[in-house]
Amino acid sequence: MSRRQAPTVTQLRNLADRADRGPLRPEEVQRLRAGIDRIADRQQAAGAVGAAWSNRVQALRRRLVAIHRPVRQRDITACAECSGWTGTRYVGRVVAWPCPTLDAFTETFPAKEAA
Ligand SMILES: [Zn+2]
Numbered sequence: 001m002s003r004r005q006a007p008t009v010t011q012l013r014n015l016a017d018r019a020d021r022g023p024l025r026p027e028e029v030q031r032l033r034a035g036i037d038r039i040a041d042r043q044q045a046a047g048a049v050g051a052a053w054s055n056r057v058q059a060l061r062r063r064l065v066a067i068h069r070p071v072r073q074r075d076i077t078a079c080a081e082c083s084g085w086t087g088t089r090y091v092g093r094v095v096a097w098p099c100p101t102l103d104a105f106t107e108t109f110p111a112k113e114a115a
Pocket of ligand 1: 083101
């Protein structure tokens with residue numbers, strides 16, 4: 001039996017109903033296994049996509065934090081990028097760290113989703 005002919009969820013439920021009424025025939029058991037295999041394959045693929053996405057989100061977070069890094073001057077922690085930090089002074093309006101860019105990222109991708 002090819003993957004293309006694996007039973008749908010509805011067909012699997014019908015097979016379960018059929019098993020309630022008596023032993024499955026060998027071809028029914030084969031269809032049941034094909035359906036389970038297809039679902040397992042899909043779950044594995046979905047897990048791989050989720051892991052790849054999480055890695056990309058974490059990489060983006062690291063890049064953003066490297067650009068929008070904190071600078072502590074006197075009693076103020078400001079965003080180096082948003083505040084125009086030259087290494088010795090700010091040339092723009094001083095923006096507190098974490099800045100709106102990092103806040104927007106964190107709101108969009110809460111830490112538990114990016115983990
Ligand atoms: Zn910033």
